[in-house]
Amino acid sequence: xxxxxxxxxxxxxxxxxxxxxxxxxxxxxxxxxxxxxxxxxxxxxxxxxxxxxxxxxxxxxxxxxxxx
Numbered sequence: 001x002x003x004x005x006x007x008x009x010x011x012x013x014x015x016x017x018x019x020x021x022x023x024x025x026x027x028x029x030x031x032x033x034x035x036x037x038x039x040x041x042x043x044x045x046x047x048x049x050x051x052x053x054x055x056x057x058x059x060x061x062x063x064x065x066x067x068x
Contacts (some may be wrong), residue, residue: 007031012066013045014057020045037066 005011010017011027013020016038020022024045035051046052055062 005032009033010035010050012036014063014066016040016043016045016049016052018044021048024048035066037062 007030008036009024010033011023012035013023014037016036020036021044024036024049025041027034028048033050034045035053036049037053037057038046038049039054039056041052041054043052046054051066053066
């Protein structure tokens with residue numbers, strides 16, 4: 001059974017564009033931490049996230065770092 005992510009927890013997203021930014025802002029207002037994987041530094045979502053991992057989307061080591 002999946003565990004719910006409660007406020008204070010971290011939501012991680014593969015993607016870092018404008019929709020990710022809107023999601024990050026909403027999540028932070030609800031008390032969540034937010035992390036993104038972005039191929040470019042300073043992405044729209046990365047600018048408002050707690051953590052931005054900069055790497056190509058197909059970099060499995062970067063995905064593992066994001067999940068950690």
